[in-house]
Amino acid sequence: MSELSVKHLLGIKYITTEDLHLIFETADHFKEVINRPIKKVPSLRDVTIANIFFENSTRTKLSFELAEKRLSADVVNFSAGSSSVKKGETLVDTVNNILSMKVDMIVMRHPDPGACVHLSHHVDASIINAGDGTHEHPTQALLDTYSLRKELGNVKGMNILIVGDIKHSRVALSNIFALQQLGANVGVCGPLTLIPKPIVELDVKVFSDLDKALAWCDVANMLRIQRERMDKSYFPSTREYVKHFGLDQQRLERLDKKITIMHPGPINRGVEISSEVADGDQNIILDQVENGVAVRMAVLYLLASKIEHYENNG
Numbered sequence: 001m002s003e004l005s006v007k008h009l010l011g012i013k014y015i016t017t018e019d020l021h022l023i024f025e026t027a028d029h030f031k032e033v034i035n036r037p038i039k040k041v042p043s044l045r046d047v048t049i050a051n052i053f054f055e056n057s058t059r060t061k062l063s064f065e066l067a068e069k070r071l072s073a074d075v076v077n078f079s080a081g082s083s084s085v086k087k088g089e090t091l092v093d094t095v096n097n098i099l100s101m102k103v104d105m106i107v108m109r110h111p112d113p114g115a116c117v118h119l120s121h122h123v124d125a126s127i128i129n130a131g132d133g134t135h136e137h138p139t140q141a142l143l144d145t146y147s148l149r150k151e152l153g154n155v156k157g158m159n160i161l162i163v164g165d166i167k168h169s170r171v172a173l174s175n176i177f178a179l180q181q182l183g184a185n186v187g188v189c190g191p192l193t194l195i196p197k198p199i200v201e202l203d204v205k206v207f208s209d210l211d212k213a214l215a216w217c218d219v220a221n222m223l224r225i226q227r228e229r230m231d232k233s234y235f236p237s238t239r240e241y242v243k244h245f246g247l248d249q250q251r252l253e254r255l256d257k258k259i260t261i262m263h264p265g266p267i268n269r270g271v272e273i274s275s276e277v278a279d280g281d282q283n284i285i286l287d288q289v290e291n292g293v294a295v296r297m298a299v300l301y302l303l304a305s306k307i308e309h310y311e312n313n314g
C-alpha cells in the first residue's frame with residue numbers, strides 16, 4: 001500500500017493499521033532526510049498550508065511548521081488571539097476565508113472536541129487535527145508510538161501504562177487507539193476521579209496504585225494535570241497527587257527492571273515527574289520531540305499526495 005485510506009487526519013480511530021505502518025515507513029525516510037546537512041526536500045513545493053491554532057502550543061506548532069518548511073511548502077500561521085474570531089465569525093466562515101486565499105491544507109488545534117471533524121464536513125481542504133479539546137491528538141500518538149518502536153522494536157505484547165489526568169487527555173485516547181492497533185496492552189493509572197468510567201469499554205487495564213501499575217508495565221507515559229480543562233478539584237492537593245501519582249527516582253529504583261519513561265510535554269517538574277526522572281537516562285522525552293518532525297513530515301507528505309490538483313514532487 002502506498003497511500004493513506006483517508007483524506008484528513010482527524011484521529012487515530014479513523015485510520016487503519018496499514019495507515020500507521022505507512023506513516024512509520026515514510027517517517028523513517030524523512031528522519032534520514034532531516035539528519036542530512038541539507039535538511040530540505042522539494043516534495044511540497046506547490047502546496048500551501050495554514051496552521052490555525054485556537055489554543056496554546058509550543059511543540060506541536062513548531063514541529064508542524066518545521067516539518068512544512070523542510071518539505072518546502074508555503075506556510076501561513078494564524079492564532080485565535082489576533083484573529084476576527086474574536087469579532088464573532090464562525091469557525092467554518094473563518095476557515096473558508098483562509099481557503100479562498102488558495103490554501104490546500106489546514107493544521108488546526110481547537111479547544112472543542114470534534115472541531116476538526118466538523119470542519120472536514122464543511123471545507124474543501126485536507127484537515128490535520130493538532131489536538132481538539134479532550135478528543136484526539138493523533139500526531140502526538142503517532143510520534144509516541146514511532147519513538148517507542150525506535151527504542152524497543154515491536155510494541156506488540158508490551159505493557160504500556162499511561163499515568164495521570166486521563167479524563168481530560170486527548171493524548172491518552174489517541175495513544176490507546178494507536179497502541180492497541182499495534183498489539184500492545186494498555187493500562188491507565190491515576191486518581192479514579194480522573195479516569196473516565198467508559199474507558200473499560202476500550203479494553204484498558206485500570207490501576208489506582210502507581211507502584212502496582214509500574215510493576216506491570218514496560219513503559220510509563222506520564223501526563224500532566226490539565227488544570228485549564230478543570231472546572232472543579234479532582235484530588236485534595238498537589239502534594240497528595242505527587243505522593244500517590246508522581247514518578248520519582250525512588251519509585252523507579254524499587255522496581256526489579258528498567259522501564260522506559262515517556263512524556264508528551266509540557267512537563268510540570270515536581271508534579272507528575274521529578275526533575276531527576278525527567279533528566280534521567282530512562283526517558284525518551286526529547287527523542288519524542290525530535291521524531292515529531294519526521295512523523296509530521298510523513299503525515300503532510302502522504303495527505304498532500306491525495307490533493308486532487310497536486311502532483312507529488314517526490
Ligand code: CP
Nearest residue numbers: 057058059060264265
Ligand atoms: N505535546 C503537545 O501537544 O505539546 P504542545 O501543547 O506544546 O503543542
